[in-house]
Amino acid sequence: MKLFLSTTVNKVDRKGRVSVPAGFRTVLAANTTPGVFVFPSFHGACIMGVGSDEMERLADGTESFAAFSPEHEDAARLIFGATHHLNWDETGRILLPAELREHAGIDDQAAFVGVGKRFEIWHPERHREARDTARQRAVETKLSIPMPGSGGAK
Template structure:
C-alpha cells in the first residue's frame, strides 16, 4: 500500500512524543524517508481545520505543484506559500517510531493526551480525538446527502432498493 489510509488513536506523552502508526511509517519509507536521513515528516497547521497536515516527499511535491500553477510573485502564490511552507516543521522519527509535536502545532490542533492519525491518501492529518469524531460525523452526513453525485457518470439511475429518486 502506498497511501495513508485508516484511522489510529495513540497516546501523546508530556514531552509531546507520539508513536506514528506503523502503516504510516511504512508509507513514509516508501516515499523516501529513512531513519537517520536529513528528511522527515512535513507537518503544518491545516488551513481549514483544527488539525495538522502531514506527509512525506509526495506531499511536498504536491504543494510544489500547487504553487507552480500560480503566477510567480502573485499575491495568491505568496499567501499559499506562507500558509503551507511558512509554518512547516520537519519532524524526525526516533528509533521507537515516535515524533515530537512542537507546542505550537499541539496548540493549533488542541492536542492533549491522545491524538488521532487520519489517512487521506497522499497525506495524513493529526486531530484531537473528539474533534475528529465530530469531523467524521459531518463528513459522513455530507457524503450521505451527496451520494447520488458519486454515481452520476456511471449510468445508474433510480432506486436500487435505497429509496432512490423516482422518474
C-alpha cells in the first residue's frame, strides 16, 4: 500500500479550487474508485481525505459497532453523511466544497498533510499550530510507535 507523505501548501482560487499534490494523486489513482473522498475531521479544524479503499475500510470499521447503536449512528453520520466524492480535473485540481473550507478555515491557501493511509487539508497556520502541539505532546509523553512483530511494547 502506498502512503500519503509530506506537507504541501497550495494556492486556493476564488472558486475554492486547489491542486492535489501529484504524489497524493498517484496514491489515490491506485484505488478501486478514482478521485478523493473528503469529510470534516471531528478531531480538529481540518478536512480528512482518503481514497476509495480506505473509505471501504472505514465502512467496515463502523460495522464493529452494534447496528443502530449510538456509536454506529454517530460514526456513520459524522463520516458518511458529510463525505464528498471529488474528482480532479486535467490539471489536478479539485473544488473543495464551501462548508468544508469553512470548517477548516481555508481561504487562499491549503496545506495538504500526509498522515499515512489518510491525509488532511488544513489552513497552513492552523496546521503549524496543530503540528507543534503534537510534537510537544510526543516529547512530553515520550511517544513510541509499536512495530509489528515487536510484541507491541512501548
